[in-house]
Amino acid sequence: MSGLRVQNLSHSYGAKQALKDVGFEIERGRFCALLGPNGAGKSTLYAILTGLLLPNNGTIEIADTLLHETPLRALAKMGIVFQQTTLDLDLSVRQNLRYFAALHGFAGKAADIRIDAALDRLGMLERAGEKVRALNGGHKRRTEIARALLHEPEVLLLDEPTVGLDSQTRIAITEHVHRLCTEVGLTVLWATHLTDEVRPTDELILLHKGEILERGIAAQICGALPLAEVFMRKVGQPI
Amino acid sequence: MRTFGIALLAIITRETLRYVGQRERFLAALVRPLVWLLVFAAGFRAALGLSIIPPYQTYITYETYIVPGLCGMILLFNGMQTSLSLVYDREMGSMKVLLTAPLPRGWLLFCKLVASTLISTLQAYTFLAIAWLFEIRLDLWGYIAVFPALCISGLMLGALGLAISSQVKQLENFAGVMNFVIFPMFFLSSALYPLWKMAEAGEVLFWICTINPFTHAVELIRFALYLEINLAALGWTSLSLGVFLALALYGYDPARGITRDGK
Numbered sequence: 001m002s003g004l005r006v007q008n009l010s011h012s013y014g015a016k017q018a019l020k021d022v023g024f025e026i027e028r029g030r031f032c033a034l035l036g037p038n039g040a041g042k043s044t045l046y047a048i049l050t051g052l053l054l055p056n057n058g059t060i061e062i063a064d065t066l067l068h069e070t071p072l073r074a075l076a077k078m079g080i081v082f083q084q085t086t087l088d089l090d091l092s093v094r095q096n097l098r099y100f101a102a103l104h105g106f107a108g109k110a111a112d113i114r115i116d117a118a119l120d121r122l123g124m125l126e127r128a129g130e131k132v133r134a135l136n137g138g139h140k141r142r143t144e145i146a147r148a149l150l151h152e153p154e155v156l157l158l159d160e161p162t163v164g165l166d167s168q169t170r171i172a173i174t175e176h177v178h179r180l181c182t183e184v185g186l187t188v189l190w191a192t193h194l195t196d197e198v199r200p201t202d203e204l205i206l207l208h209k210g211e212i213l214e215r216g217i218a219a220q221i222c223g224a225l226p227l228a229e230v231f232m233r234k235v236g237q238p239i
Numbered sequence: 240m241r242t243f244g245i246a247l248l249a250i251i252t253r254e255t256l257r258y259v260g261q262r263e264r265f266l267a268a269l270v271r272p273l274v275w276l277l278v279f280a281a282g283f284r285a286a287l288g289l290s291i292i293p294p295y296q297t298y299i300t301y302e303t304y305i306v307p308g309l310c311g312m313i314l315l316f317n318g319m320q321t322s323l324s325l326v327y328d329r330e331m332g333s334m335k336v337l338l339t340a341p342l343p344r345g346w347l348l349f350c351k352l353v354a355s356t357l358i359s360t361l362q363a364y365t366f367l368a369i370a371w372l373f374e375i376r377l378d379l380w381g382y383i384a385v386f387p388a389l390c391i392s393g394l395m396l397g398a399l400g401l402a403i404s405s406q407v408k409q410l411e412n413f414a415g416v417m418n419f420v421i422f423p424m425f426f427l428s429s430a431l432y433p434l435w436k437m438a439e440a441g442e443v444l445f446w447i448c449t450i451n452p453f454t455h456a457v458e459l460i461r462f463a464l465y466l467e468i469n470l471a472a473l474g475w476t477s478l479s480l481g482v483f484l485a486l487a488l489y490g491y492d493p494a495r496g497i498t499r500d501g502k
Contacts, residue, residue, distance in 0.1 A: 050335070050339050051338075051339060052335060052338060052339065072341040072342065072343070073341070075339055075340070075341040076341035078339075080335075080339055082332055082335055082336075084331075084332045085331075085332065086331070086332035086333050086335055086336045087333070088253070088257065088333060090256075090257065090260045091253070091256060091257070095253075095256065098249070099249050099250075099252070099253050100336065102245045102246055102248065102249030103246055103249060103336070103337070103340035103341075103342065103347075104340065104341065105241070105242035105245055105246075105341075106245070107245045107248070107249075
């Protein structure tokens with residue numbers, strides 16, 4: 001079954017083509033890494049996948065729901081972690097999550113139960129009352145991931161979620177999201193330019209200058225070579 | 240429908256929590272009209288002679304005349320403040336969280352508008368209470384009758400702010416909004432002087448004041464404070480609200496992108 005399907009996606013800003021005929025499919029419960037340098041078109045792809053930008057061409061299916069036909073139903077199936085922090089710094093962790101839960105139709109006790117469970121999963125429950133401003137980068141990211149999972153989405157989209165974090169926090173967050181794929185069947189699209197976040201068994205898409213250069217299982221694409229080197233050979237520049 | 244209500248409440252709660260956390264914003268919003276009322280009005284009173292014009296039944300002091308205009312000033316500045324906070328939200332990314340919620344975009348923006356209007360209205364009432372302490376008093380029913388007028392005017396000016404925020408792509412460009420929107424709207428209106436005074440100054444100025452939606456918002460408030468409905472002002476303010484809302488919806492259309500570079 002398909003978790004996320006993208007077909008013939010193209011978009012340009014004026015004369016500048018940001019995405020050229022991008023197409024891929026991720027099965028349910030799979031972790032797919034989207035690897036590309038800055039300017040590859042990752043952010044444009046995420047803006048389109050999340051309905052913030054309408055593409056010139058192409059279709060997107062989120063867990064069998066067409067984004068352009070029923071955008072609200074598709075958005076309800078989607079959890080999103082944006083590249084930059086999107087939390088209200090002056091509100092507490094719980095206040096931030098309550099706000100988000102309400103935007104997805106959960107209030108009162110039902111929301112609190114979900115919030116407690118999501119924070120607990122990410123080891124953030126004891127910080128629920130703290131102002132976001134007081135949290136470090138890793139804890140902010142965990143809060144955002146907890147928030148993105150509050151409404152139990154079928155597809156999780158993360159745009160460079162580990163940028164600026166120390167390696168220990170990066171490993172912990174990457175592992176947690178991988179676990180969600182196997183445990184609850186979450187479909188994940190994880191944009192990154194850090195090759196060590198990709199596991200050999202992950203799906204992998206190499207994006208460069210708005211085009212898909214390669215896609216498949218990471219181990220099959222890389223063979224015996226490290227991913228960074230494969231990228232270097234394909235693109236002609238280091239990631 | 241329940242989910243729509245939950246979202247509305249959540250957005251109002253969030254805006255209120257943020258507002259409570261910014262006490263200086265509340266004070267600034269109050270100090271500005273109070274300076275006009277207590278300082279400028281004293282000087283202007285000597286320079287301006289006011290005739291009896293509707294809705295006033297008798298000669299009034301200049302301070303009494305400008306109270307509705309200063310209520311409008313609070314709504315105007317707050318509308319632009321909302322606009323500023325939307326641009327800030329977009330720069331900070333929290334606008335993306337709002338716009339990717341599974342609810343119609345029009346409803347989400349309308350919730351934002353309602354939340355900011357409620358805060359503006361609360362500020363206007365605080366100002367009226369302080370004016371009352373300074374002996375500028377109105378009929379008690381006037382304070383109640385002005386509520387819908389403040390709400391409609393607040394919605395209209397908030398919608399203008401929303402429309403502007405969809406066009407201002409960077410926080411730094413916001414000073415331009417002050418110069419080109421707030422000041423002309425405020426000074427080319429009936430907030431500080433009756434329009435017949437403006438007619439004496441020139442036909443063109445009078446004409447601009449007459450079509451300025453802010454003039455009509457102020458007149459709507461003024462008449463409501465004296466338990467009268469100014470239908471022309473109500474119509475013009477409502478029409479402006481519709482136009483600004485449509486512009487805001489157009490501005491936040493996903494086909495145009497919501498952030499810098501369309502990303």
